[in-house]
Amino acid sequence: MIRREFLKTGGALVVGFNLRDKLVAQERGTKAGPPDARQVDTWLAIHADNTATVYIGFAELGQGASTALLQIAAEELDLDMSQIKTVRLDTNVTPNQGGTYSSASINRGGPQVRTAAAEARLALLKLASAKLNTPQEQLTVSKGVVSGTGNPKDSVTYGELVGDRPFNVAFTGTAPVKPTTEYKIVGTKFPRNDTPAKVSGQYTYMQYVRMPGMLHGRVVRPRGQRMYGAGAKIVSVDEASIRAIPGARVVRKGDFLGVVAEDEWNAIRAAQQLKVVWETPPALPGNAGLHEHMRTAKTEENIVIERGNVTTGFSGAAHTASHTCLGPYQAHAPFGPNCAVADVKADSALVMCSTQDVYGTRTSLSRLLGMPVEKIRVQYYEGSGTYGHSCYDDVAQAVVLLSQLAGKPVRLQFMRWDEHGWDNYGPGHVGEVRAAADANGKIVAYEYQGWQHGWINTETSAQLTGAPPTEWPGAGTGVQGVNRLTCGGMYDIPNLKLVNHKLPVTSYLKAGWLRSPLDLSFAFASEQAIDQLAYLTGADPYEFRQRNMTDTRWLGVLNAVAQAAKWTPRKAAANLSKANIATGRGIGVGTHLTSYGAAVAEIEVDKGTGRVVAKHLYGAIDAGQVVNPGFVESQIMGQLVQTASRMFKEEVKFDQTGVTSLDWGSYPILRFDECPEVTAVVVQRLDQKSTGAGEECMAAAAAAIANAFFDATGVRMKEFPLTPSRVLAALSGRKAA
Amino acid sequence: MQIRVNERSWTVNAAPDTPLLYVLMNEMQLQGPRFGCGLAQCGSCSVLVNGVETRSCVTAVSKVEGKSVTTLEGLPAWYASQKKLAKAPALHPVQQAMIDEQAVQCGYCFNGMIVKSAELLSKTLRPTEAQIRTAMNGHLCRCGTYPRIMKAIQRASAAMAGGVA
Numbered sequence: 001m002i003r004r005e006f007l008k009t010g011g012a013l014v015v016g017f018n019l020r021d022k023l024v025a026q027e028r029g030t031k032a033g034p035p036d037a038r039q040v041d042t043w044l045a046i047h048a049d050n051t052a053t054v055y056i057g058f059a060e061l062g063q064g065a066s067t068a069l070l071q072i073a074a075e076e077l078d079l080d081m082s083q084i085k086t087v088r089l090d091t092n093v094t095p096n097q098g099g100t101y102s103s104a105s106i107n108r109g110g111p112q113v114r115t116a117a118a119e120a121r122l123a124l125l126k127l128a129s130a131k132l133n134t135p136q137e138q139l140t141v142s143k144g145v146v147s148g149t150g151n152p153k154d155s156v157t158y159g160e161l162v163g164d165r166p167f168n169v170a171f172t173g174t175a176p177v178k179p180t181t182e183y184k185i186v187g188t189k190f191p192r193n194d195t196p197a198k199v200s201g202q203y204t205y206m207q208y209v210r211m212p213g214m215l216h217g218r219v220v221r222p223r224g225q226r227m228y229g230a231g232a233k234i235v236s237v238d239e240a241s242i243r244a245i246p247g248a249r250v251v252r253k254g255d256f257l258g259v260v261a262e263d264e265w266n267a268i269r270a271a272q273q274l275k276v277v278w279e280t281p282p283a284l285p286g287n288a289g290l291h292e293h294m295r296t297a298k299t300e301e302n303i304v305i306e307r308g309n310v311t312t313g314f315s316g317a318a319h320t321a322s323h324t325c326l327g328p329y330q331a332h333a334p335f336g337p338n339c340a341v342a343d344v345k346a347d348s349a350l351v352m353c354s355t356q357d358v359y360g361t362r363t364s365l366s367r368l369l370g371m372p373v374e375k376i377r378v379q380y381y382e383g384s385g386t387y388g389h390s391c392y393d394d395v396a397q398a399v400v401l402l403s404q405l406a407g408k409p410v411r412l413q414f415m416r417w418d419e420h421g422w423d424n425y426g427p428g429h430v431g432e433v434r435a436a437a438d439a440n441g442k443i444v445a446y447e448y449q450g451w452q453h454g455w456i457n458t459e460t461s462a463q464l465t466g467a468p469p470t471e472w473p474g475a476g477t478g479v480q481g482v483n484r485l486t487c488g489g490m491y492d493i494p495n496l497k498l499v500n501h502k503l504p505v506t507s508y509l510k511a512g513w514l515r516s517p518l519d520l521s522f523a524f525a526s527e528q529a530i531d532q533l534a535y536l537t538g539a540d541p542y543e544f545r546q547r548n549m550t551d552t553r554w555l556g557v558l559n560a561v562a563q564a565a566k567w568t569p570r571k572a573a574a575n576l577s578k579a580n581i582a583t584g585r586g587i588g589v590g591t592h593l594t595s596y597g598a599a600v601a602e603i604e605v606d607k608g609t610g611r612v613v614a615k616h617l618y619g620a621i622d623a624g625q626v627v628n629p630g631f632v633e634s635q636i637m638g639q640l641v642q643t644a645s646r647m648f649k650e651e652v653k654f655d656q657t658g659v660t661s662l663d664w665g666s667y668p669i670l671r672f673d674e675c676p677e678v679t680a681v682v683v684q685r686l687d688q689k690s691t692g693a694g695e696e697c698m699a700a701a702a703a704a705i706a707n708a709f710f711d712a713t714g715v716r717m718k719e720f721p722l723t724p725s726r727v728l729a730a731l732s733g734r735k736a737a
Numbered sequence: 738m739q740i741r742v743n744e745r746s747w748t749v750n751a752a753p754d755t756p757l758l759y760v761l762m763n764e765m766q767l768q769g770p771r772f773g774c775g776l777a778q779c780g781s782c783s784v785l786v787n788g789v790e791t792r793s794c795v796t797a798v799s800k801v802e803g804k805s806v807t808t809l810e811g812l813p814a815w816y817a818s819q820k821k822l823a824k825a826p827a828l829h830p831v832q833q834a835m836i837d838e839q840a841v842q843c844g845y846c847f848n849g850m851i852v853k854s855a856e857l858l859s860k861t862l863r864p865t866e867a868q869i870r871t872a873m874n875g876h877l878c879r880c881g882t883y884p885r886i887m888k889a890i891q892r893a894s895a896a897m898a899g900g901v902a
Contacts, residue, residue, distance in 0.1 A: 064842075199836060264763055265756065334845075
């Protein structure tokens, strides 16, 4: 219900303030959460100085969510942004809104924060109405000052009405919210609240958190993970090998091995110098054999979606495009390796870390320590951008083990090789796709068969202490399988079939959700097939896509990006150049779980060296109501640059023993010299529900890059990243044929 | 051993071979320089040593004895002394430009980005885009903020050249 209707219908709500209640501020944080989500007080406090604190259960991961959620609350409460703040995520303080993943902050968190703020506002108006002796519907609010007549004598501030006392109001979810047409703060480019501290060196990243009396710890593992199912088994540890390092000592539980020292450099040196013999692990396929191994392995199969009859659809079609495409393992590789601090005592634990989900991490630590959840307090400190399930849970588990074993508070900073080498990678993929069009250029049949494994659910530290390796629930299906939106879901296709072939993660590398999970691989395969159909039917690739879509929101982003890129119609690969540097442009569409993404790429291919560079990438996202278009532009920009990095550079290398990509030398990413110009397009739809915006144009951008390569060279790349050696091989293959 | 950081003298407790980064973080409790790779590959630990961008994660603290170290926190004062300003501004023009361009996402790489661009602009007041890309190429960002960093450097350059900042 929006607010105007509510006032007209005269909704009733009982507000019971108990003035003898203790100050809210004093109660918070004293006992284990989650606090009762059905109470407004859990979400919001009004202070005597007429400011507000909003308690939000989402992590600031560098995307601006903390500012955007405050914009929502300020809008509903009619407060100025300077009057509102939030607090650190803390299992004793903040509500449990689930983890900060799947681009959920605004998608899931926004409505909760908005409704709580609306509920609080309503309660405040009831109080003001009584105090000012004015009917509620005649009251107006500006910057937390409630006025009856406009005369300052007839006004009262939120702070005067509540002033640090609890609301004692149930969160019914029925309070009317402001109509979007009255928005002043939501939908504007309010600057991020964390930027000034971040550029001046005042921001406390996790890596700066210290505790009195703490030791510095490091984990000791083989450099580079082995087959997930096998873990890493210790044959022997030579503790004497670090005897010369002052204060350094070994701590061990099963195969979980670490060192602690008072001085950080001594801990680092001890971890490097400790002599450990590890068991020879079972053989992995290695990069060279990976996709063949995946394609021929025994799999669990399931049909994601099937409609019409693909066999019939293909049999009568005028044009068919089909190919097999391969995607690599890729790393989260947060720019600062994960870090955590813990103080584990006999009957309680305090853990500070960069988890995307404080409550989820508390549960996993409870299991590991054998300590009830209510004895564990987890606090969130922002680290560097994580883009999904990097080693933040693992570092939290490792630090509690180190602290428990050492009997002191410990700070654990993963080294670069720990983070790169023991990441939960975005898994590799084999995609077999075929698509067909009729003589009129309408897509009539589409089939996608995907091979991949799911995510892990036992972190390395727990596994090394003896916990068995497990799969994340739902492995091989849903978000861990073939994506029904990115794989043909935007087109009107009468006959369509998507099939998953799930591999056992225990025989491969550890995996987890990496920003837009698997979508780059899906779109690379799928949108190249669609593009090929456009080519076969002699159509412009943008026009061909338009022709096969009716969903207005897909059309909206497609048109928006084409317009931004000043797309002019022509058939792809129609002007192949003999010059050494060939240029091409491509277009693509795709998304993750929600929202709509489209992209255009303009690239250059050096046919002599095989080097491919994106010169300009355009990305458009329709994420419904965009709370802060500036942040979404920033997210689109980041997605485009990261996609270029993943399409041209990124590939986790491993041999039969284990991972060999251990740093920025062995796992290169895009640098300034090859950074494209980027154009971000936000398709604002204030009347629609907010959906994710942190990962929804990466698939489209990956596809646009691949299609631009075809436009430049007339060759379809079947595997990414498009490294010089792969490009040269593909180009010479064409010549040979 | 004594070192000089942000015009402040500091007596070092750590062993002489300890990388400067750990002295700055753990002894001086500075929150500008930060650990990224420990291998001089990424630039998150960068500081200025006598005005030259230096990777503190691989530079033994003994190597900066008698030299002047400037961290992110010290850039406004360093800028003021270079420009002979009576008073240090609250932020170096590059820091302000990063805010104005809303260039930051997670911000972890911005220590190195800002230190390196301050060094660049101290030598080349009006760099071309190509000069910016070359100078900054040893600094990595995982969030993909390069385009706005380049814009911010150009904005700071214009401000410094125009005498606005």
